[in-house]
Amino acid sequence: MSERTANPWRTLSSRVVYRSPWLVLREDKVIRPDGAAGTYGVVEIPFSCGVVAISGDNQIALVSQWRYVHKKLSLEIPTGGSAKGETPLAAAKRELVEETGLTADSWMTLGTVDNSNGVTTDVAHMFLARDLKSGASVPQGDERIELLWMPFADAVRSVMTGGITESVSVAAILKAELLGTSRPLYPPVT
Amino acid sequence: MSERTANPWRTLSSRVVYRSPWLVLREDKVIRPDGAAGTYGVVEIPFSCGVVAISGDNQIALVSQWRYVHKKLSLEIPTGGSAKGETPLAAAKRELVEETGLTADSWMTLGTVDNSNGVTTDVAHMFLARDLKSGASVPQGDERIELLWMPFADAVRSVMTGGITESVSVAAILKAELLGTSRPLYPPVT
Numbered sequence: 001m002s003e004r005t006a007n008p009w010r011t012l013s014s015r016v017v018y019r020s021p022w023l024v025l026r027e028d029k030v031i032r033p034d035g036a037a038g039t040y041g042v043v044e045i046p047f048s049c050g051v052v053a054i055s056g057d058n059q060i061a062l063v064s065q066w067r068y069v070h071k072k073l074s075l076e077i078p079t080g081g082s083a084k085g086e087t088p089l090a091a092a093k094r095e096l097v098e099e100t101g102l103t104a105d106s107w108m109t110l111g112t113v114d115n116s117n118g119v120t121t122d123v124a125h126m127f128l129a130r131d132l133k134s135g136a137s138v139p140q141g142d143e144r145i146e147l148l149w150m151p152f153a154d155a156v157r158s159v160m161t162g163g164i165t166e167s168v169s170v171a172a173i174l175k176a177e178l179l180g181t182s183r184p185l186y187p188p189v190t
Numbered sequence: 191m192s193e194r195t196a197n198p199w200r201t202l203s204s205r206v207v208y209r210s211p212w213l214v215l216r217e218d219k220v221i222r223p224d225g226a227a228g229t230y231g232v233v234e235i236p237f238s239c240g241v242v243a244i245s246g247d248n249q250i251a252l253v254s255q256w257r258y259v260h261k262k263l264s265l266e267i268p269t270g271g272s273a274k275g276e277t278p279l280a281a282a283k284r285e286l287v288e289e290t291g292l293t294a295d296s297w298m299t300l301g302t303v304d305n306s307n308g309v310t311t312d313v314a315h316m317f318l319a320r321d322l323k324s325g326a327s328v329p330q331g332d333e334r335i336e337l338l339w340m341p342f343a344d345a346v347r348s349v350m351t352g353g354i355t356e357s358v359s360v361a362a363i364l365k366a367e368l369l370g371t372s373r374p375l376y377p378p379v380t
Contacts, residue, residue: 009258017208018215020231023309025208025215033256041210042259043233045309066223067307068199069232074307081308111350113357115305116312117257117264118271119213119235122305124357160301160368167303167314167357174364178350 008033009040017041022081045122049092050079050168052110052176053102053129059149060173061100061132062164075148075158076166077173079124088125096129100147101137104129110179113171126172128179152176198223199230207231212271233310239282240269240358242300242366243292243319249339250363251290251322252354265338265348266356267363269314278315286319290337291327294319300369303361316362318369342366 010031018025024044032038053061060077067074080095082088089107096102110126137147150158156177158164164173200221208215214234222228243251250267257264270285272278279297286292300316327337340348346367348354354363 005263007261008256018217018231020217020229023231023233025233027208027210030258039210040258041208041213043213043215043309045306048306048308066198067304068220068230069307069309069311070304070313071197073195074304111352112355113360114257114260114264114355115357116235116238116310117259117356118238119233119259119312120306120310121259122309123260123355156368160365162301165302165304165313166307167305167361170303170361171357171364174361174368175350177368178346178364 011040041119043116043120043122045120046082046084047088047091048079048081048115048122048124048168049088049095050077050124050126050172051092051096051129052077052127052172053096053100053104053132054152054176055132055149056130058152060152060155061096061102062148062150062155063099064146064148074166075164075169077169079166079168089127092125092127092129097135098138099145101135102129103133103135105131105133110172110175113168115167124168124171126168126175128172128176201230202227231309233306233312235310235312236272236274237278237281238269238271238305238312238314238358239278239285240267240314240316240362241282241286241319242267242317242362243286243290243294243322244342244366245322245339246320248342250342250345251286251292252338252340252345253289254336254338264356265354265359267359269356269358279317282315282317282319287325288328289335291325292319293323293325295321295323300362300365303358305357314358314361316358316365318362318366 012029014028028040078099082091108128115122202219204218218230268289272281298318305312
């Protein structure tokens, strides 16, 4: 490995400070790139997922959810965590149906984003879901979620003007826009 | 307040589990929206910032940085945390010069993104910086950073194809693209 691709950090020891069903905080004793001793706190969060679900008439399924951390309502695409052993696509399908009741026949990846990558392990897997079917949502106990349909172009505008700020929603909606989702770019595959 | 805009959570108590110069982990005892008792772990991180710095010939200043948490090199816009009392713009200017040596005469906001908003308080403030001047970078002890200039259109392509995945970089680059940065949309203000 060249110097550029070699890990410039050394981990001397690692201890778990806190563990809950949702996150693990560990503190590592490290030697930093400059050779000094230090500590590094890492918040281990299982990967998450987010779904841009778009109807045949180019409406996007958004959810309005109270975010405890920020003490505010947040307008987002359906997002959520993952269970042990779950694949990103399985997690995305589960979150979509839990939060909106929707299932989809067509799935496409929109890649990943690394959230707060100086601190957390949270990698969010994003998907574009089409050919939607409605069903009953399955809200979890800690969620109070309202489904809202919005023209996709309006959602892009909301991202650009600060109405939508959740990082996975911002990334996924703008990626879908640049792929041409709001224009008639995705004819059904025949 | 209507039911929709009222906080559906109740916080019964709050204790700090861990405190470092970079983050505070607190655990709240809560009553969840469904009325059940529970705990909520919140990772308090000061706001962060990210800068899309674009030269007169539409090259973007990127940095390649080893990310300890993910054990990989990450290609990103200059990003960083904030010090107590710092404004978002001041933090952005400081991070830009620390990581790249660049200063800029023209600054424009690209809004904010909420990272891992189920867990962390990390809000990233994004800026578009133009009219750049070169200088000496001031790398911090825990960073080993390489400055790379790339045509802005290539950076957009890298975001779309998964070469750039850091959440603030993804959001800021795509917002700048949709504002028309890679096209001749920003003539100097006269």
